Amino acid sequence: MSVNQQAHTGPPYGQPQPGYQGYQQPAYGGQPLPGVPQSQYGAYNGPMPGYQQPVPPQGYFPSLGFPSKGSPVSLNSDTSSLAPNFIGSLRAPPTSGAPPPATGASLPSGHLAYSQFGHGDVQNGIPASAAPMQRPPASQPFLPGSAPTPVSQTSTFQQYGPPPASVQQLSNHMAGMTIGSTTASAPPPAGLGYGPPTSVPPVSGSFSATGSGLYTPYTASQGPPPTSVSQGLPLAQPPFLGQPISTQRLPTQVPGFAPPPSSTGIGPSSYSPATGAPRPPTMPGPPLSGQTVAGPPTSQPNHISSPPPPSTMSGPHPGPPMSGLHGPPPPTHPPQPGYQMQQNGSFGQVRGPQPNYGGAYPGTPNYGSQPGPPPPPKRLDPDSIPSPIQVIEDDRSNRGSEPFVTGVRGQVPPLVTTNFLVKDQGNASPRYIRCTSYNIPCTSDMAKQSQVPLAAVIKPLATLPPEETLPYLVDHGESGPVRCNRCKAYMCPFMQFIEGGRRFQCCFCSCVTEVPPHYFQHLDHTGKRVDFYDRPELSLGSYEFLATVDYCKNNKFPSPPAFIFMIDVSYNAVKSGLVRLICEELKSLLDYLPREGNMEESAIRVGFVTYNKVLHFYNVKSSLAQPQMMVVSDVADMFVPLLDGFLVNVNESRTVIASLLDQIPEMFADTRETETVFAPVIQAGLEALKAAECAGKLFIFHTSLPIAEAPGKLKNRDDKKLINTDKEKTLFQPQTSFYNNLAKDCVAQGCCVDLFLFPNQYLDVATLGVVTYQTGGSIYKYAYFQLETDQDRFLNDLRRDVQKEVGFDAVMRVRTSTGIRATDFFGAFYMSNTTDVEMAGLDCDKTITVEFKHDDKLSEDSGALLQCALLYTSCAGQRRLRIHNLSLNCCTQLADLYRNCETDTLINYLAKYAYRGVLGSPVKTVRDALINQCAQILACYRKNCASPSSAGQLILPECMKLLPVYLNCVLKSDVLQPGPEVTTDDRAYIRQLVTSMDVAETNVFFYPRLLPLTKADVDSDSLPAAIRNSEERLSKGDIYLLENGLNIFVWVGVNVQQGLIQNLFGVSSFSQISNALSTLPVLENPFSKKVRSIVDMLQVQRSRYMKLIIVKQEDKLEMLFKHFLVEDKSLSGGASYVDFLCHMHKEIRQLLS
């Protein structure tokens, strides 16, 4: 079965675009009613079962506001254009149409009319594709005033969008910008030795998907949509010392950057990972710290490529950097004790490890004012380059206060960091779908020219905040959902009814289909069905259909799914207390299995298995007095020794289960068995589900590399020496294809595998994770698990994982209107053909990123449409289809493309693209490709959209001004440029995590949130304003919190007042603070309460529980913390933001010359 039951009968693409002429959205009626109770949809089977439980959207904190700053004034020129554009489609008042009573045949009686759009004053309901937002309220007949052109029925579609092109670019020639000549980097720190943090496993912690996804934490901002601003960074002449100009924004300007033209500020020197430069074969990237590179900085080669600008440039180097500039210079810096390698590679070291936080430390603009060794090179003032914090705050203040109404085609949503509400008026909420651009080029040539990837990040089962309406469930009766005969697209707001309502023309393929008799409805005088607002599928962007038996495997309705808990009981698992912990937790957790709607108990059945080298199955049938164990020692040919009594209802078998969970830790308490099997465990779960003829999820708790003799046995093949070689990719690939085949079988059965790993050494996540990854499951990793410090994190993750909403046996297909099609997919799933994304399980945190390519021309009038259809089985065994529709604008001017992009989404796509790329290509190749693509994107803008200006200026499109800083974070991430402390398993783990992340998660993962705790207002529930991720922004008299979705660091400066230390940690001095703490002590004072509430709030926002790590300034753990100060140069050789920006500038100039 598949979403697409029937084969395409017609040529899918390339047909003449219908042009929806007739589909005008009536102007009437449509205003969204502010508070229409959702319940009105009761008609359609009521609120969707399954979602009733108002799942407390995690992470949604409406009330919390981040302090905003910056005037809300819209600087963007285009903003005003909203209203004007719309001209078009006003229609006559509905009344005239004498609508016959509308009643859908399939509607259950008694439903209230769905009048979500009944009155109101905002927009109309569904948005016609081209319809502009503001329309006269329904009841008002024509509002001459508001609508410039009274359009009557045939309105023409005016394209909504920012006014055509003229991009205004402000290049600012403000000459003075910032190149400060500060500099001097202090000599590298000598003392901090960085050792692998022993107790703190690096990034491995957990990660998270935001619960509600969306809600993200902070807010953000990109200015109102379209602004086409470009910012010019004039290359200035060297000296403007620090003019703080910066961020003040005039719409566009950014201070500049001004290295004399020729020399572009970007000296080669600054960026190591340079693209084209020849490098030593082995070390593509900046030197991994892991490997010691003794020689000259590897990066040197890079320089080559760029014209060696005179020293004037770039100021990026504060330090001794110059070395980088010229040749393979021996590292200028005196070798420092713990860091040799790091020094390599980087040229301009901007803020390298500083020995001591010298005076300039706290945010002083002049960083490194101390006399540095070499002549102070000029350097770009970090305050003058685009700031993520500023962009986020601006968006929050500009867009966070009003709901985002989806009635307008091609409207760019607020940033993921902005808290906002969504009103569905015909397009899917950005919580479900976000796009890299909301205005896509009409032709493939334009698309290629711009190099802007066209992609959508889709989270089909995203959790919504309580204020928003869950998708309604629609039942079209026995014949199933109404669909286009040819392309099988589902009924949606963009289908156009013709011939008095007897037929409809498909908005995707243009084919005309008969309306089934039971679905017939009259049209009003505007051509719209009179039951338009009564039917979610005609008026909303997202909804669900009840699937018929035709959509079920083997033409049989599915049974409720099952959960099977499979616990490693080998020596390490028992000794660490893990087995006992899991068993204790399950006793209560089993009462919280997902339930459908108002059902009293969960329909999910449960089963239990324990294993080491053999497997133990348990019969927990309710009629037994005690559980029975059955051992299967022939792991080569796994089978399930019992059927009856293995999968049971929790309530019925409660006492037997409790008894089992009490006995398991005792039974294995004295085990000496250290070896484990792994594949047979999955096979056992799979066989059990097959026997029960249901889908389900396996929760496997595993501790070690499976070396026991059995199928899927693995060997330790970890080899860090492969890093930066052509064989590095093998570290990410599974060591055997056995698991791929197993994954395929699991997907076929709807067997999703969630893996909880507790390794004390390498266990080959790249291989063990294959089945999890391909079945849509989740991996959690707790390296060096210790009960005292890690149990809270593990238990929180387990609870959420068990309770969260999940669909089983899922198949997703994305249909598009003529002209584009989905060509590539990224995420945790399996594909057996080129169109259907199959997932044994899909939970509310998982996203699938889909890339689109042209296969024909698009038209500005018609725009482009996406329809994502997800067929799945609910937790109660109901088969359903969730549909999300989205309409986008199309453009013939590149400027329109650049004005409607979303950088956060672009980064999500680019990261996933790169992380998949490492499976097949050397990491260096992947990195270079990323840099090159972004340079092309920016060069195309410069060439085609920006007004003429000096080549020395760096001009960035307003919507992409953070592309360089964010891209640099991706390039410096552990997968693409690992530091010495990062293990092979960490990299494989992160690679898989990122692949399923939504946009909010990748945003905070790559550019962590850094909050000055000591600036928090203890009397309000807001968060302190975030600051940029750079050491120079830290003050040693303050305490900061940094979170990236995996970890929370609390950094304490050496000069923090004793009172604050006492209040937060309960000790009297800095030296007494223990960095072994995994939680903050509970103390009764306002500061402690405030900080703990911030931590709790952040934990709730993420889908995984973050590991808390206390870092004292100048302590060895600080190196780990600094890894996340992503605007700085990294120890593993990653460029600083300033240096990278200079490098990008150079790349762009090369492309333009």
Ligand SMILES: [Zn+2]
């Ligand atoms: Zn069609």
